[in-house]
Amino acid sequence: MAPPKIVCTRFLFVIIRKSIINLLSPMSTQSKRKTAKRRPKIKKLPPLPPIMSDEESVEFRRRTAAEEKASVIPVDLADDFRGIYRVTSTQWDEPYEVEIRDLSGRLNSCGCMDFQMNRLGTCKHIERVFQVVTHRRKGKFREAATKPPSVEEIFVDTTLEQPRIRRLHSNTSSPKLRKILDPLFDSEGLSVGPLPEALAGITETVEGLPPRLQKQVRRSRHMTVWADQTRNRAELERCRRNFEADVAAGKRTDNPVNLPLYPYQKEGMRHLAFLGRAMLADEMGLGKTVQAIAAAELLRGLGKIRRVLIVCPASLKGEWSDQLAQFTGKQAEPVFGPRHARLKLYRRPHEYLLCNYEQIRIDVDDINLYFAPDLIVLDEAQRIKNWPTKTAKTIKRLQSPYAFVLTGTPLENRVQELYSLSEFVDPHLFGTLDRFNREFMAPGEDEKSLVPRDLHALHRRVTAIMLRRRKADVEDALPGREEKFYRVSMTPEQHLRYGDYEYKLGVLLKIAESRKLTKEEQERLQLLLACMRMICDSPYILDQDCRDCPKLEELTDLLDELLDDPDAKILVFSEWVRMLDLVKERLEQMGIGYTEHTGKIPQKQRREHIRKFKQDPDCRVFLSSESGGVGLNLQNANIVINLDLPWNPAKLEQRIARAWRKHQKRSVRVLNLVTSDSIEERMIDKLAYKSALADSVLDGADFKEARDGKPGRESFIKRLREVMGEPKSEAADAPSESHTPSPAKVSLADALLSRHGDRVRGIEQSANGTTVVVAEPGAGYRDLEDTARRSTSDPVEVISTEVLAAIRRLQQLGLLTLNGPLETRHAANGYESLAVPPPANMPPPRYPEAARAHWKSAEGERNAAKALADLGMVEQARPHLTAALEKAKESLSIYFTSDPGSQGRDNIPPEALKPINEIDILLKQPPEPEQIRNGLRLCDQVVKIIST
Numbered sequence: 001m002a003p004p005k006i007v008c009t010r011f012l013f014v015i016i017r018k019s020i021i022n023l024l025s026p027m028s029t030q031s032k033r034k035t036a037k038r039r040p041k042i043k044k045l046p047p048l049p050p051i052m053s054d055e056e057s058v059e060f061r062r063r064t065a066a067e068e069k070a071s072v073i074p075v076d077l078a079d080d081f082r083g084i085y086r087v088t089s090t091q092w093d094e095p096y097e098v099e100i101r102d103l104s105g106r107l108n109s110c111g112c113m114d115f116q117m118n119r120l121g122t123c124k125h126i127e128r129v130f131q132v133v134t135h136r137r138k139g140k141f142r143e144a145a146t147k148p149p150s151v152e153e154i155f156v157d158t159t160l161e162q163p164r165i166r167r168l169h170s171n172t173s174s175p176k177l178r179k180i181l182d183p184l185f186d187s188e189g190l191s192v193g194p195l196p197e198a199l200a201g202i203t204e205t206v207e208g209l210p211p212r213l214q215k216q217v218r219r220s221r222h223m224t225v226w227a228d229q230t231r232n233r234a235e236l237e238r239c240r241r242n243f244e245a246d247v248a249a250g251k252r253t254d255n256p257v258n259l260p261l262y263p264y265q266k267e268g269m270r271h272l273a274f275l276g277r278a279m280l281a282d283e284m285g286l287g288k289t290v291q292a293i294a295a296a297e298l299l300r301g302l303g304k305i306r307r308v309l310i311v312c313p314a315s316l317k318g319e320w321s322d323q324l325a326q327f328t329g330k331q332a333e334p335v336f337g338p339r340h341a342r343l344k345l346y347r348r349p350h351e352y353l354l355c356n357y358e359q360i361r362i363d364v365d366d367i368n369l370y371f372a373p374d375l376i377v378l379d380e381a382q383r384i385k386n387w388p389t390k391t392a393k394t395i396k397r398l399q400s401p402y403a404f405v406l407t408g409t410p411l412e413n414r415v416q417e418l419y420s421l422s423e424f425v426d427p428h429l430f431g432t433l434d435r436f437n438r439e440f441m442a443p444g445e446d447e448k449s450l451v452p453r454d455l456h457a458l459h460r461r462v463t464a465i466m467l468r469r470r471k472a473d474v475e476d477a478l479p480g481r482e483e484k485f486y487r488v489s490m491t492p493e494q495h496l497r498y499g500d501y502e503y504k505l506g507v508l509l510k511i512a513e514s515r516k517l518t519k520e521e522q523e524r525l526q527l528l529l530a531c532m533r534m535i536c537d538s539p540y541i542l543d544q545d546c547r548d549c550p551k552l553e554e555l556t557d558l559l560d561e562l563l564d565d566p567d568a569k570i571l572v573f574s575e576w577v578r579m580l581d582l583v584k585e586r587l588e589q590m591g592i593g594y595t596e597h598t599g600k601i602p603q604k605q606r607r608e609h610i611r612k613f614k615q616d617p618d619c620r621v622f623l624s625s626e627s628g629g630v631g632l633n634l635q636n637a638n639i640v641i642n643l644d645l646p647w648n649p650a651k652l653e654q655r656i657a658r659a660w661r662k663h664q665k666r667s668v669r670v671l672n673l674v675t676s677d678s679i680e681e682r683m684i685d686k687l688a689y690k691s692a693l694a695d696s697v698l699d700g701a702d703f704k705e706a707r708d709g710k711p712g713r714e715s716f717i718k719r720l721r722e723v724m725g726e727p728k729s730e731a732a733d734a735p736s737e738s739h740t741p742s743p744a745k746v747s748l749a750d751a752l753l754s755r756h757g758d759r760v761r762g763i764e765q766s767a768n769g770t771t772v773v774v775a776e777p778g779a780g781y782r783d784l785e786d787t788a789r790r791s792t793s794d795p796v797e798v799i800s801t802e803v804l805a806a807i808r809r810l811q812q813l814g815l816l817t818l819n820g821p822l823e824t825r826h827a828a829n830g831y832e833s834l835a836v837p838p839p840a841n842m843p844p845p846r847y848p849e850a851a852r853a854h855w856k857s858a859e860g861e862r863n864a865a866k867a868l869a870d871l872g873m874v875e876q877a878r879p880h881l882t883a884a885l886e887k888a889k890e891s892l893s894i895y896f897t898s899d900p901g902s903q904g905r906d907n908i909p910p911e912a913l914k915p916i917n918e919i920d921i922l923l924k925q926p927p928e929p930e931q932i933r934n935g936l937r938l939c940d941q942v943v944k945i946i947s948t
């Protein structure tokens with residue numbers, strides 16, 4: 001035990017230490033611990049609306065500040081509350097510096113981007129400072145708010161439409177200081193003259209003051225950001241005037257690259273170079289790449305830049321490298337390899353560095369630190385159109401004084417996509433998304449939905465940074481274009497499978513008419529639409545056992561005709577790689593040279609494939625998925641064949657623009673293959689909404705529906721029903737037929753068998769007149785029902801053989817009996833009537849607990865397979881999946897026979913035998929991503945069976 005004197009000394013030391021901490025930092029950790037239990041809970045407020053007022057936007061930032069609970073540290077205080085604070089959190093890379101000078105208004109400032117953009121005079125960091133400094137000191141805070149600041153405050157007022165320097169007076173400053181500062185500000189306290197000049201004058205005046213007076217002035221550290229922006233714009237405008245004067249006087253050329261430029265391309269070059277941060281949204285095929293290269297070389301010649309970072313899709317690195325070499329004679333350095341190799345590249349002073357978007361997500365901080373680009377070029381910048389995505393957020397962390405955004409489709413689906421692109425170019429153009437929504441969006445039919453409005457004003461605003469030309473504007477520089485549609489019919493099997501998906505989609509639409517679809521139902525609806533489009537090409541895309549493909553036969557006839565021209569080169573596009581696989585087989589059979597460009601081709605090989613198509617006269621066909629639909633220059637091709645049409649008109653134009661572009665010397669033919677009487681055919685005329693929306697915003701065209709209508713759930717259902725070919729509502733309201741049987745109608749059995757053949761297994765009729773039709777699984781049930789109801793006025797129910805098996809099983813278990821006799825009207829393929837007595841002694845499933853326990857050991861293997869597959873590591877995932885599938889088979893055997901090694905499957909019902917057989921087939925197939933997905937599905941199916 002320590003002596004009493006030492007204990008007393010320690011006690012005094014602890015008391016003194018706590019007192020000093022409380023005096024110096026009322027926001028200390030100790031204070032927080034002491035008062036944490038007594039701190040009142042934050043009041044739960046109602047959700048904020050999708051379009052928020054300024055006050056609601058401020059409230060949103062207060063909530064966020066309270067939820068994140070960032071730490072606040074005073075750095076330099078002028079009094080109890082006013083001064084500089086550092087706000088930090090483990091969620092952020094670096095702390096933010098907050099300046100508090102106005103305790104009753106919104107004239108404070110922060111170094112974050114949100115503060116610069118929102119024009120609210122506050123942000124979550126400022127609100128967090130107020131939450132902390134007023135805790136348990138609200139009375140003292142209110143008293144301090146009634147007093148003026150203790151020093152003269154000079155800062156940028158961001159709440160104004162055009163930010164300007166403002167001054168807050170101090171009653172304690174000397175008359176001499178006020179006399180010196182007064183001429184620099186007007187009666188409202190705003191600076192005189194443009195912001196850069198005003199800041200320069202204020203800085204010079206304050207720095208020339210005696211030290212005693214300098215202490216009475218506090219200049220905001222955030223002012224230089226605004227002054228630099230204004231100064232850079234003025235400097236580039238001066239460079240523009242000098243450049244144009246020198247060109248007019250013959251002192252310099254207006255073309256900084258090695259090859260001639262069209263007049264519209266020189267205009268685009270000047271737009272990019274002399275705005276410094278700008279967007280070029282020319283339609284595909286007008287040479288955005290060349291204009292960006294020319295603008296970069298122009299800025300380099302003016303001494304404004306040295307290092308250029310080009311960010312593009314991985315498939316376009318080779319294209320950029322070729323274009324740079326052709327137009328400038330310079331070599332671009334593509335970024336490949338592991339991290340240590342990439343870091344070496346970033347540390348070298350390359351003139352042009354080529355990265356793809358995926359690399360930026362990993363290396364953004366290294367690029368900012370080591371390469372420090374002067375100019376960033378984003379090609380195919382629609383990759384950042386969705387502002388909440390990780391890619392968009394990471395790209396916007398790239399830092400450079402100059403930035404070019406290149407995209408032929410700045411708006412594809414939603415107006416907010418244009419906001420996201422503009423935010424990278426000039427964050428102050430629209431401000432925050434809240435402000436953008438308030439100006440250019442209106443509430444839709446649903447509570448959270450928004451629809452565009454005032455699109456002409458949006459068009460005027462965005463033209464401050466965006467230049468867009470259509471091919472029609474520069475048609476003298478482009479060849480002709482001919483477009484033609486070829487319609488093909490489905491095979492019976494194709495039509496049958498299409499009808500299955502159409503029926504399921506109809507069920508979801510019925511649900512959508514009565515209520516809003518859940519997220520899972522919306523995803524299923526999208527999946528069904530995609531499957532219907534795949535079936536229009538070929539069922540082979542979904543089922544490799546069915547190779548029906550009328551489009552392939554039509555394509556064969558077209559190739560025979562088109563390739564008679566020895567100079568013809570053809571681009572063949574499809575969204576589905578398996579469709580292209582069928583085409584490859586046919587080309588090999590016909591002896592036609594081809595190359596391909598899909599996602600499964602390694603990046604380094606894609607460039608060689610493109611060169612082969614351009615340079616090899618025997619390579620006549622270029623097969624491409626959507627990965628080749630953007631950015632590639634393939635003007636040596638003069639024919640574009642679309643095996644399927646993308647729903648987005650912009651994507652279709654991107655495909656065509658690979659051939660129909662500048663430097664194309666021949667007329668371009670566009671041939672579209674469309675499946676008749678399908679969603680593919682009907683969407684040509686019905687889905688023009690997105691195209692009209694883009695025209696309105698980007699080109700200023702009229703868009704009445706966007707201003708006057710409010711597309712919501714009803715509009716969505718209406719459009720989709722039109723595309724599906726549903727009958728109009730008037731037909732649904734027509735009087736129903738009489739319930740008296742018509743003698744003109746053929747018998748039900750004859751009608752079903754003549755139209756649907758051996759798909760019908762049996763037809764049963766009860767004493768009360770109800771007819772039950774049993775059909776094979778996968779049949780088009782809606783077609784069967786339509787045929788049945790047109791043939792009889794009696795009640796009809798169509799069920800599958802799977803439902804029939806379930807009914808029989810319930811009969812066998814004694815859980816279901818028939819209320820009356822059934823008469824069999826038709827039987828085929830060993831069909832047994834529902835009225836057949838159930839066989840005796842059919843044992844129920846046994847050992848469910850043992851089956852589930854056996855599967856438990858395989859869950860880890862199944863989860864490991866999924867995790868590896870999600871990372872694209874298919875080969876590594878396969879052994880884990882194989883182990884899980886073997887366990888799944890054994891679990892089913894245990895469930896029904898109690899023996900994991902049992903080969904006898906007599907007691908295993910069909911619904912359990914089916915996954916076992918599928919597992920056996922799957923285990924013999926090579927590892928592919930789709931096989932992994934099918935295996936995971938089978939595992940889940942087995943779990944569902946043994947859990948019943």
